Each structure stands twice: as C-alpha cells, then as structure tokens.
Amino acid sequence: MAESLYRIAFRKDHSRRQLCQLQLDAQQIDQLKEAVEELYYFEFVLDDLPVRGFVGYLEESTFLPHTHKVGLWTHLDFHLEYNGDRLISANVSMRESKPQSLDELRAPAAMTHTYSVRWHETALPYERRQDRLRDASFFPRSLEIHWLSIINSMVLVFLLTGFVLVILMRVLRNDFARYNLEDDGGAGGSGGLGPSPRDDFEQADNGWKIIHTDVFRFPPHKSLLCSVLGVGAQFLTLGTGIIVMALLGMFNVHRHGAINSAAILLYALTCCVSGYVASNFYRKLGGNRWVWNILLTSSLFSGPFFLTWSVINTVHWANGSTQALPATTVMLLLTVWVLVGFPLTVIGGIVGKNSAASFDAPCRTKNIAREIPPQPWYKGALVHMTIGGFLPFSAISVELYYIFATVWGREQYTLYGILFIVFAILLSVSGCISVALTYFQLSGEDYRWWWRCIFSTGSTGLFMFLYSIFYYHRRSNMSGALQTIEFFGYTFLTCYIFFLMLGSVSFFTSLQFIRYIYVNLKMD
Numbered sequence: 001m002a003e004s005l006y007r008i009a010f011r012k013d014h015s016r017r018q019l020c021q022l023q024l025d026a027q028q029i030d031q032l033k034e035a036v037e038e039l040y041y042f043e044f045v046l047d048d049l050p051v052r053g054f055v056g057y058l059e060e061s062t063f064l065p066h067t068h069k070v071g072l073w074t075h076l077d078f079h080l081e082y083n084g085d086r087l088i089s090a091n092v093s094m095r096e097s098k099p100q101s102l103d104e105l106r107a108p109a110a111m112t113h114t115y116s117v118r119w120h121e122t123a124l125p126y127e128r129r130q131d132r133l134r135d136a137s138f139f140p141r142s143l144e145i146h147w148l149s150i151i152n153s154m155v156l157v158f159l160l161t162g163f164v165l166v167i168l169m170r171v172l173r174n175d176f177a178r179y180n181l182e183d184d185g186g187a188g189g190s191g192g193l194g195p196s197p198r199d200d201f202e203q204a205d206n207g208w209k210i211i212h213t214d215v216f217r218f219p220p221h222k223s224l225l226c227s228v229l230g231v232g233a234q235f236l237t238l239g240t241g242i243i244v245m246a247l248l249g250m251f252n253v254h255r256h257g258a259i260n261s262a263a264i265l266l267y268a269l270t271c272c273v274s275g276y277v278a279s280n281f282y283r284k285l286g287g288n289r290w291v292w293n294i295l296l297t298s299s300l301f302s303g304p305f306f307l308t309w310s311v312i313n314t315v316h317w318a319n320g321s322t323q324a325l326p327a328t329t330v331m332l333l334l335t336v337w338v339l340v341g342f343p344l345t346v347i348g349g350i351v352g353k354n355s356a357a358s359f360d361a362p363c364r365t366k367n368i369a370r371e372i373p374p375q376p377w378y379k380g381a382l383v384h385m386t387i388g389g390f391l392p393f394s395a396i397s398v399e400l401y402y403i404f405a406t407v408w409g410r411e412q413y414t415l416y417g418i419l420f421i422v423f424a425i426l427l428s429v430s431g432c433i434s435v436a437l438t439y440f441q442l443s444g445e446d447y448r449w450w451w452r453c454i455f456s457t458g459s460t461g462l463f464m465f466l467y468s469i470f471y472y473h474r475r476s477n478m479s480g481a482l483q484t485i486e487f488f489g490y491t492f493l494t495c496y497i498f499f500l501m502l503g504s505v506s507f508f509t510s511l512q513f514i515r516y517i518y519v520n521l522k523m524d
Contacts, residue, residue, distance in 0.1 A: 002322060004044060011082065011119050016075075019113040026107035032056070033102050036070050038477060047087045049129075051078070057099040071099025076115045086126040150398055150418055157395045157429055164436045171439075208442035212518055214370045215442065216361035219450035222285045227297040228454060230278025232504025234270045235301075235497050236427075241266050243423055246416040264333065268341040271298070275348030283356035294349040298342050301500070305493055312489045319482050362519045372446050379444050381452060384437050389459030392430045392502065393467070396422055400464065404471050408478070408487060427505055430457045434506035435513045442514070453510040458503030461495035468495075 005019055024032070036056030044051040057071040075097035081089040100111060124132065208215070219225060242263060245251065251258045278297040279290055287293060316324030325333075377383065399422045402415075434457050438449050468491040472478060478487055 006115060008117050013119055014117040016114050016116060019115055022111045024109045024111060029105055029107055032072055033070050046090045049090045051090045051092050053092045070102045072102055074100045074113050078117045081120050081122040083122055088122050088124050088129045089132045157425055161429055161432045164432055211445050211447045212363040213366040214447040216363055217365050218285050222287050223282060223293045223296055226278045226282035226293060227300045228500060229281055229504045229507060230274035230297045231300045232500040233277040234274035235501040237270050237273050238266050243420050247420060268336050271341040272344040272348035275345035276352035279349035280352030280356045283353050284359045290353050294346055298345045308489045308493055312486050315482055315485050362515060375444050375446060384456045385459040388433050388437055388456030389463045391433050392426055392460040393463035395425045395429050408476055430502045430505050431509035434510050438510040453506045454503035457506035458499040460502050461499035464498060465495045
C-alpha cells in the first residue's frame with residue numbers, strides 16, 4: 001500500500017482541484033486501454049474505510065452496428081459523511097464528469113487529473129458505520145452461494161467420514177471378537193470330534209495381530225520424522241491462533257497486511273512448540289543427536305521459505321515493483337527470527353528433551369524384523385496418498401476458491417466463522433481417513449506405517465497445488481514472469497505448510513489408534 005497524491009482535509013470542500021498532469025506515449029495509452037478492458041479498479045483506504053471505483057469506462061454493444069468505447073476517468077468526486085468529529089462513510093463518484101476517450105487519443109497526449117471533495121453531515125452514529133459498508137458492496141454478492149456450497153461440502157464430507165467410521169468399527173469389533181477368543185471356546189467345542197474354533201483361528205492367524213512384535217519398530221530417519229511432527233504441530237497451533245483471533249475481531253479487513261504481520265509474530269512465538277514436540281518425541285524414539293534435531297527443526301520450514309522468498313523478492317526488485325521488501329525490512333524479519341524464533345526453538349527443544357519419558361509401547365518388539373508379504377496394488381503408497389489427499393481436499397475445495405479469490409483477486413473475505421468450521425472439518429476428516437488407511441495397511445501385515453500415514457494425508461498439499469494450477473489458468477487473469485513466480489512460489493509454501501500440518505495430525509491420530517487396538521488385544 002502506498003500513500004496517494006490526494007489531499008483531503010476534514011470538513012473542507014474542494015472543487016476541481018488539480019491532482020497531476022501526465023504526458024502519455026503510445027505504449028502507456030495501450031496499457032491504459034487494456035486496464036480498462038480488464039476491469040481494473042482502484043482502492044483507497046480513508047480512516048479504515050475502503051473507497052473503490054473502476055479506473056475507466058467501457059461500453060460495448062453486441063448488436064449491429066457493433067460499438068466498442070474505452071474511456072478513462074480523469075475526475076473523481078469524493079463524497080464524505082461525518083458525525084461530530086468522526087468520519088462515517090466515504091464514497092467516490094464519476095457522475096458529474098465525462099470519461100476521457102482513449103479510442104481517439106494519439107501519442108504524445110497530455111492528460112490532467114482533477115478531483116473534488118464534498119462533506120455531508122449525517123445522524124448515523126460512529127458505532128454503526130460498518131452497517132453502511134455491508135449495505136453497499138462494490139463487489140458482487142455471493143454470500144448465499146457461499147453458504148450453500150459450504151453446506152453441500154459439509155454434508156458430503158460427513159457422509160464419507162461416517163461411512164468410513166461405521167465400516168471400520170464393525171470390522172474392528174469382529175477382529176477383537178476373533179483375536180480375544182477365550183481358551184474355553186475350544187473346551188466347549190465338539191468334544192474331540194473335530195477341530196475347535198480356537199484351532200481354526202490359529203491356523204488362520206493373520207492380519208494386524210500377527211505383526212504386534214513389529215508394529216512399534218522405530219522407523220528410519222527418526223530425526224527428520226520428529227522435525228516434521230514438530231513443525232506440523234507448530235503450524236497447527238499457528239493456524240488455530242490466527243482463526244481464533246479473526247473470530248474475536250482482532251483483524252480489520254481494510255488494513256492490508258494485518259494478518260500477515262500477526263502470522264509472522266505468531267510464527268516466531270510458536271517456535272517453542274516445534275522445538276518441544278520434535279525433541280520430546282525424538283528422545284522417546286531413542287535419539288541421541290538432539291542438537292542436530294533442533295537445528296533440523298528450526299530450518300525445516302525457514303530454509304525453504306527464505307529460499308523461495310529470496311527468489312520472489314529478487315524478481316520484484318528487478319522489475320521495480322512496490323511489492324519488493326526493502327533491505328531494512330528484510331533485516332528486521334531476519335532479526336526477529338534470530339533473536340526470537342530460533343532461541344525459542346532451542347528452549348522448547350531442551351524442555352522437551354528433559355521431560356521426555358519412554359515410548360511405552362504396549363507390545364514388545366523383536367530384534368529381527370518380520371518379512372512383509374507382497375501387497376496388492378490398492379494397498380500401495382500411491383493409492384493411499386490419492387485417497388488420503390483427495391477426501392480432505394474435498395472438504396476445503398469450495399472455501400479454497402474464496403481464499404484464492406481474496407488473496408489473488410478482488411474478493412474480500414470476512415466469513416471467519418465458516419473458515420473455522422471448515423478448518424475443524426479438515427482436521428477431523430484427516431484424522432478419520434488416516435485411521436482407516438493405517439488399519440488397512442496393518443491388515444496386510446505391513447508395519448511400515450510411520451512415514452506412510454504422514455504422506456497419505458499430507459498429500460492434501462499436492463491436491464491444493466494442482467488446484468492452484470487450475471485457478472491460475474482458468475480463474476485468474478495473471479500473466480508474466482513476475483506474477484507467475486510470485487503466485488506459484490507462495491502457493492508452494494502454503495501447500496508445504498498444509499503437508500506438514502496435516503501430516504502431523506495424521507501421524508498422532510494413527511499412533512493413538514494403534515496404541516488403542518494393541519492395548520485392548522489379549523496377547524498370548
């Protein structure tokens with residue numbers, strides 16, 4: 001956001017005040033024509049009140065004779081309402097002036113921009129000025145469509161999740177009934193005339209019970225696994241905090257960058273969460289290189305973020321964009337991470353290491369690993385990633401469009417209550433799908449669930465990135481190297497965050513599920 005050239009004093013009217021004079025060449029005239037045809041608009045913020053209007057006038061007839069007129073507004077009328085010493089509403093109008101025709105403009109062309117300011121007294125109190133904003137929206141209203149789409153998504157996701165849970169509970173109940181068969185089941189059998197039910201069971205002893213001595217065998221790359229879980233838990237805390245702050249009305253939608261500033265501050269403060277979770281779980285898994293684990297945790301997201309941001313900011317600098325952060329801001333952000341984020345990661349890691357208990361597995365793990373039988377194609381990692389990523393993505397696909405339209409388009413997002421509901425559904429669906437996929441994997445006597453459950457639900461980030469490609473080509477008008485690099489760069493980081501966050505939710509949900517079924521299983 002930049003400071004404009006317009007000078008407006010409280011309760012002082014102006015008429016036809018000159019703003020600036022421009023000398024336009026042929027290329028600039030063509031750029032203005034393209035901006036008007038693409039429906040570009042301007043936005044001012046006056047005392048936290050948005051003032052919007054289209055930069056030009058476009059008239060096109062579809063009947064014969066065909067006409068196509070393009071004009072630029074060179075005069076703006078600002079209408080401001082006040083009550084006492086408070087600004088109540090702000091609006092801009094172009095009714096009293098004619099647009100400057102760009103069809104007949106030839107280079108070099110001189111153009112003068114002017115503006116008028118008119119103040120009007122109103123009885124509306126300052127506390128109710130937000131009502132005026134809701135009643136007069138610059139953008140098309142889509143709230144009803146938004147609600148219907150969200151309800152449709154919620155019903156679909158609840159049905160899918162309920163179906164999975166019902167099937168899973170019935171299968172588990174049958175498994176427990178078979179595996180916990182009492183010894184007197186054979187005694188009450190056929191009196192030696194035939195094989196007892198217990199004998200039949202032992203002959204067909206397969207599934208998730210038979211791998212109870214391997215299911216808690218620690219995975220490879222323990223330090224990386226724990227770092228993923230720590231950073232994922234941090235972003236889960238950060239995302240929940242941001243949504244709760246938005247629900248409490250702590251963000252003004254007209255102050256651009258407020259959520260970004262809060263996210264940067266919360267990221268630095270929640271670094272202790274990533275350090276604690278990663279170091280605590282790493283120590284439970286028997287890890288000894290806890291210093292390396294803390295360093296890996298602190299750089300697992302900050303490293304890719306700094307690399308991606310450096311490329312984007314360099315492209316902005318090279319193109320002279322106002323979106324490029326100056327060197328002083330870069331040094332300030334780096335200082336926040338060095339003085340706040342990294343020390344909190346170390347402190348959290350030390351506390352987590354010292355407070356870690358034993359892993360406390362309900363089953364004893366043998367020294368020699370059991371051979372894993374060949375798995376059918378539908379139990380492979382790719383199929384699990386497709387199912388585990390698509391269902392959570394379907395829960396947020398509708399909301400994802402509005403978020404993309406807000407960040408990269410003209411929409412204005414204020415429905416934080418719906419966002420909180422969708423966020424809760426996303427976490428619930430991710431946990432349920434993870435439990436189902438983990439159960440099917442263990443039923444095939446495959447105990448390598450540690451990394452599988454992270455990638456299964458974490459693949460939601462991949463579906464989000466594929467959707468971003470569709471949005472870029474089909475729903476946006478972005479083009480050029482600068483916009484392409486910025487869009488896909490920041491979208492990649494967002495998808496990476498969802499991979500870490502949902503992967504952590506999936507892992508801890510599957511871990512609790514596995515503990516539950518093996519604790520309730522009577523071992524021989």
